[in-house]
């Protein structure tokens with residue numbers, strides 16, 4: 457015989473199965489910070505520093521530093537110049553602060569101009585024989601002739617740079633410019649480095665200057 461009746465759930469009220477747990481109290485807030493302590497004692501005197509340089513010594517010291525910096529700058533310039541040559545070969549060359557470079561593509565005069573200005577440059581326009589020689593060498597590596605940023609479109613027979621500057625340097629082949637058939641307003645560079653006026657509609661190697 458059972459002493460207690462069997463437990464039933466969800467039937468005529470809830471049956472308490474386990475021990476009843478008390479509610480946990482919430483933690484109190486931290487107290488206020490205490491007052492600041494008394495000021496510490498003054499530290500002991502540090503060791504004496506090295507004797508300073510006199511005016512003359514200081515000047516000599518600065519002169520030595522400047523000389524060292526100059527030597528470092530020279531070495532840096534040589535490294536940059538070497539790196540430029542390596543990076544620009546075979547598509548480009550530097551002459552002074554100017555860089556001439558081609559992507560190897562060709563275009564007529566208008567396309568060549570637009571291609572260079574899109575790259576924030578200008579169609580190569582030599583101002584002296586060193587610059588002309590650089591253009592000649594780049595063209596030779598690509599076995600093609602380039603157009604220069606020089607033309608007589610505005611006034612027949614008066615060749616100018618793209619910015620309107622008059623020609624200070626030129627390297628015309630003999631009997632050029634001849635405006636053959638009355639249609640030659642642009643300038644191509646032969647493998648010899650000599651210039652010939654030619655129709656702007658021809659397609660030539662695009663060499664830009666920066």
Ligand SMILES: [Ca+2]
Nearest residue numbers: 608635640641
């Ligand atoms: Ca012409």
Ligand SMILES: [Ca+2]
Nearest residue numbers: 634635652653
């Ligand atoms: Ca010609």
